Amino acid sequence: MNEAQAFYGRWAGLYDVVATFPGVGSWREHAAADLDLSPGDTVVEMGCGTGANLPFLRERVGASGTVVGVDFTRGMLDRAAARVEAKGWENVHLVHGDATAPPIEGPVDAVLGSFVVGMVSEPARVVEGWCALVRPGGRIALLDATRSTDPRARPLDALFRLFVAASAPPTTRLRYPTPPWKPLDDRVTAAREPLEDRPEYAHEEFALGFVRLSSAAIE
Ligand SMILES: C[S@@+](CC[C@H](N)C(=O)[O-])C[C@H]1O[C@@H](n2cnc3c(N)ncnc32)[C@H](O)[C@@H]1O
Structure with a gap:
C-alpha cells in the first residue's frame, strides 16, 4: 500500500463530507455536462474516490447506460459501494485498480x-x-483544484495552501522539502497538455480560479 492509499483509506469518511459540501456539487454537475453524455453511454471515472460524481454521471447515462468508477483505495471504494447500493443502481460498477494503467477495455x-x-x-x-480509451467523438474532462492566479483570490491563497498541506499525504510532516501545492499546480497544468490541442477544447474556472474544469473531444 502506498502513501496515498493509506491516507485516503484512513480519511475516506471525512473526505466524503468535504467532497459533498454544498457548492461542490455544481462543479461536478458542470464536469458531467462537459462530457456530453447521452442515455445509454458508457463513462469511466478514474480515481472515483467515495463516488461523489457518480450521481451526476448516472443521471446523464440513465438506466440503459454504464458508469464505471476506478480507484486503488479500498476504503474510498467501500464508501462509493455504499452510495451505489443505497441508490439501487445496477449499472454503476466499481473497479479496484490503478488509474495510471486502467483495467478498462475501450472504447x-x-x-x-x-x-x-x-x-x-x-x-x-x-x-x-x-x-486512447475514448471513442472518436467522445469526450474527456478534468476537474481540479490548484492555486489561483486571480488577484481577487490572493487573500485566500494561504488558506488554500493550508488545505493542500492538510489534505496531501502524508499529514505528519511540518516541513516539506517541496511544498505540496507546487507539484499539484505543475501536475494539474501538465495533465491538460493532451487536451489543449484536441478539438472543442474548453476551459472554465470556479471559486475565484481555485477550481479548474477542462474538457475536449477525442478525434
Ligand atoms: C482527492 S480524491 C478524488 C475522488 C473523486 N474523484 C472526487 O472527485 O471526489 C483522489 C482519489 O483518487 C484515487 N487515486 C489516486 N491515484 C490513483 C491511481 N493511480 N489509481 C487509482 N486511484 C487513484 C485515490 O485513492 C482517491 O480516492
Whole structure:
C-alpha cells in the first residue's frame, strides 16, 4: 500500500463530507455536462474516490447506460459501494485498480478525472492513455483544484495552501522539502497538455480560479 492509499483509506469518511459540501456539487454537475453524455453511454471515472460524481454521471447515462468508477483505495471504494447500493443502481460498477494503467477495455464514450491528476507522477502520459480509451467523438474532462492566479483570490491563497498541506499525504510532516501545492499546480497544468490541442477544447474556472474544469473531444 502506498502513501496515498493509506491516507485516503484512513480519511475516506471525512473526505466524503468535504467532497459533498454544498457548492461542490455544481462543479461536478458542470464536469458531467462537459462530457456530453447521452442515455445509454458508457463513462469511466478514474480515481472515483467515495463516488461523489457518480450521481451526476448516472443521471446523464440513465438506466440503459454504464458508469464505471476506478480507484486503488479500498476504503474510498467501500464508501462509493455504499452510495451505489443505497441508490439501487445496477449499472454503476466499481473497479479496484490503478488509474495510471486502467483495467478498462475501450472504447468508451467518455472519461472523467476529478481531483486526481494532481496525484499522479506523469499526468500528461496518464491522461493521454485515458484519451486512447475514448471513442472518436467522445469526450474527456478534468476537474481540479490548484492555486489561483486571480488577484481577487490572493487573500485566500494561504488558506488554500493550508488545505493542500492538510489534505496531501502524508499529514505528519511540518516541513516539506517541496511544498505540496507546487507539484499539484505543475501536475494539474501538465495533465491538460493532451487536451489543449484536441478539438472543442474548453476551459472554465470556479471559486475565484481555485477550481479548474477542462474538457475536449477525442478525434
Ligand atoms: C482527492 S480524491 C478524488 C475522488 C473523486 N474523484 C472526487 O472527485 O471526489 C483522489 C482519489 O483518487 C484515487 N487515486 C489516486 N491515484 C490513483 C491511481 N493511480 N489509481 C487509482 N486511484 C487513484 C485515490 O485513492 C482517491 O480516492
